[in-house]
Amino acid sequence: KAGVTQTPRYLIKTRGQQVTLSCSPISGHRSVSWYQQTPGQGLQFLFEYFSETQRNKGNFPGRFSGRQFSNSRSEMNVSTLELGDSALYLCASSLGDRDNSPLHFGNGTRLTVT
């Protein structure tokens, strides 16, 4: 069974631009969550989607948004990029919502904002 796939693997963008990251969950998984990892702040929760609905949202500005499609694939978008948005963005999938199933992570997208 294929794991969680995140594309692209690396991105370099300029301040003020926008970016879209993609996540394909494990087949059959309906919950997708996104996290930002930086050396200073560690891993922080961005948002979670289940059956195309946003279930939870972390403490990030409105420039960060996401969506989930009917096939459970998810995208996150960051608009008006800032230098501080440089980070490793991780996506995780699990079977369902609050069902005690473990999260499976992709290898992430490394975003560099210059």
Added chain:
Amino acid sequence: KQEVTQIPAALSVPEGENLVLNCSFTDSAIYNLQWFRQDPGKGLTSLLLIQSSQREQTSGRLNASLDKSSGRSTLYIAASQPGDSATYLCAGESNFGNEKLTFGTGTRLTIIP
């Protein structure tokens, strides 16, 4: 708001030793607690998940415990190997609040051959 702490931030032990990694959390209304490992430049690999109704989980040389009353979880690694070198993170999923998982800052483990 759930807060998760891992101490120490880094740990080095000789190969073959048994070791314990610690995780503390503030919100006892925890739904489950998960332990992950992260290798440099990679995503996270799920190691063990302990449901709130459980006390411990075992997988091979790994054993994780959960004590909700004291707000602590431990990950025990037996007979450590150089391949165990990685950063280990614990994360709690709460019954309430708006976060899917709250992560600790991790313990970077180095096993010395």
